[in-house]
Amino acid sequence: MSTHADRLAALRTQLKSDNLDGFVVPLTDEHMSEYVGSYAQRLAWLTGFDGSAGSAAVLPEEAAIFIDGRYTIQVRDQVDGDLFSYQPVPETSVAKWLQGTAPEGGRIGYDPWLHTKAWVKQATKALEGKAELVPVERNPIDAVWVGRPEPSKARLEPYSQNLAGRSSESKRGEIADWLKSEKADASVIAALDSIAWTLNIRGKDVTHTPVALAFLIVHADASADLFVDGDKVHDELRNFLGDDVRIHERSDFEDFLKGNFEGKLVAVDPNLSVAAIEMALEAGGARVLSRRDPAVLPKAIKNEAEIQGHRDAQARDGAVISKFLKWLEAEAPKGEQDELSVAAKLLELREATGELKDISFDTISGAGHNGALPHYRVNEKSNHKLEMNSIYLVDSGGQYLDGTTDITRTVIVGEPTDEMKDRFTRVLKGHIAIATARFPEGITGGRLDSFARQYLWQVGLDYGHGTGHGVGAFLAVHEGPQRISPPGGAYAGADEPLKAGMILSNEPGYYKEGEYGIRIENLVLVVEVEGAAPESDKKLLGFENLTFAPIERRLIDVDLLTPEERRWVDDYHAEVLGKIGPQLEGEELEWLQAACAPL
Structure with a gap:
């Protein structure tokens, strides 16, 4: 198998024969997709980086890979720094880097089937007077990628x-x-x-x-x-x-x-x-x-059939998660489980429903310090054991014909520290603030985002991802246009008004680098609620919880919760028991009853 050094050298040889002095390699396909088929994984083939966002640029003597803060650690683990320099986004960009690095009068190639017109205009302007941006008829990576997979032939x-x-x-x-x-x-x-x-x-x-x-x-x-x-x-x-x-x-x-x-x-x-x-x-x-x-x-605005399908899929998936959490509570303290084995058990339980078509994304199974990487993806090299007195975070989902699920639960193996409980409870308070939010029609997700962060902000903490993304109906687990996230910057969709029928995630978190990560994620449906003032000419909106599975009680510092927040936790767990309990029996039902007992 060729090394990444061999691949980079082969690409440079091809560029020379194509009369090009450089080439830009984005991570997307002809449809600007977030997740792409194996045939379009050109960035991973060239560099070794398999994150879900990034790009590279190759020149005769230099090459760079561009990633945002989510992948700072991952890119160093997967990409040879002697071959590619690491470039942080948004501090820089492909266009800015080329502006300073491309050879004078050079011809920089790009594949017009992998970039938007706006990117082409921006890059052309950045290179003006320095180099020429040239559309290629055939992607030079495809010319040198030996054994490149064919696009899928699966039936529609x-x-x-x-x-x-x-x-x-x-x-x-x-x-x-x-x-x-x-x-x-x-x-x-x-x-x-x-x-x-x-x-x-x-x-x-x-x-x-x-x-x-x-x-x-x-x-x-x-x-x-x-x-x-x-x-x-x-x-x-x-x-x-x-x-x-x-x-x-x-x-x-x-x-x-x-x-x-x-x-x-x-x-x-x-x-x-x-x-x-x-x-x-x-x-x-x-x-x-x-x-x-x-x-x-x-x-994005789901109709009644799609909403009911989502409710059915979430109830089925919630039973899976409850069985999994019961199994995990018993098995993790034995010291024999690792991130891969635990993710495999969760998949086994989903498959046992007989309804699973696929998982909805690669399971994020993060033990201890790996949980502090919000978009962590376990492999044989990074695989870590679940250790006593440590936090384990699992973010996963299923694709069912009637709905797409996405849920994160954070659990403690052994005993938590006071700091762990404090941070978990602040994340929980933010989760509750979103779940209970009421807002006039026309309000955007960007205006709700700070509801989730306020309790972390009180002690100078924050998290580096959005609070919520849209979810499809047996479609993409990340669906636009709506988001709950900070306005501006990398979060397109934060300025989209929320409308009844939209489904979003509610997933605040906290990540202590090198130690642990915390995230609590449910899916919620935007609904019209009672209570608008008589003089209001706008509908009042709120959220209906769609996801039902226990939240880790052992990580909750009850003294940090207000009476209203405690009531929310108790009411939520009563609803979990009501929806999931009838699907369980024996020891699994007994476990769920204990996990959902009032605080």
Whole structure:
């Protein structure tokens, strides 16, 4: 097997033959996806870094990898510092680094199928007078990647309208009405979960996310053109989609854009579509209208069928978590369990439901100091034993036909220190503050974020991630547009108004580097609640808890809780017992009753 030094050398040789002096390597695919198929893992192949966000730039004599604060430790563990310098984001960026490092008059290549037009404009401006940014026809990494996996050939599957809650015809009709209001002729939809939602289809092309590699164009007459590998299509799918959805080979997409929209106005999402899409439309004489993907907001606002599906999936998953926590409480003190074995047990319990289609992301199984890495991913090298008098954090989820789950629980093995209890209780108070929040319609997640942080702030502490992200309905575990997170910066979506029907995570945390991590995560549904003042012209919104599993009582400092907060914990645990108890029996039920006893 080639080393990363060999791969970097091979890429540099290829760049020279392509008449390029550099190349930019992002971690994404042709759909600007957060999670990508193995065929698109170019950054990991080149560098060894397997985090979920990052990029690299390669020049003849220098190379750099760009990561944010979540991956400061991981990148040093996985990427050879003699090959790539470590560059912190947002302190710097690929464009800034190239501006200072690229050779004078150099030609810096980029793949227009892996970058947005906005990135291209920004990088072009940064390199102005220094170097030229050049779109490549073939990605040079693909030319030297021996044994590169093929894109998945998994079949596309219809998704039941009983679970989807709406027909594809009604969704396409809504998009068509929007297009008419914009006086546009068509909308290009490139985001894989938006395509899956719009057509009521699911796939197996991206690990842990049930989507298929495809592009979609929806027209103002509500018909659509779907571009997908023909091997994925079958008669059942054709009949399900109907005559108004025309199916083409995925490889014909670019030529279709160039040849069918001359003089027409075509809507393209500038954040979810790659530069190559706009370049192809403009080459064919189309006018491009920059607008948000019309499926994004209706997908985020769940209908009654999707909400009920989520409730059913969460109840099933909550029983799994309760069984797991009971097993963990008995087994962890024996000193034989490690992060990998514990994650394997949790997967075994989920699979035993007979309903699991996949996990919804790689399980974060962090014992002791590894738990202090919010996005930690265990492997054979990093695998750590669960030790006595230490904290264990597990963030996991399942993909079920009726819903996508995401839950974090933090437990103590042995006895906690007073500091552990203090920090856990402050995180719990923040979790309760979000769970009990009431706010007028129109309030954004960014304005709620500080509710969760205030009790850590009181003692000068904080955490370096958002408090909540949107979640799909048997779709992506990270779904926009809404977030509960600090406004601005890296947290796109913090300025999105929350609306009834949106599902988000509620996951404040605290991380003491080198020692332990704490996070408490439930999923919540935005709902309309009673109590708006008579003179108010806005609905009053709040959250309904969707996730039900015990919270670690041994880590709670009851004296730090107000009477109202204690009542919340007791009421929550009573609800856990009511929803999960009927699914358990014997010792597991007895354990749950004790875990849910009033404080």
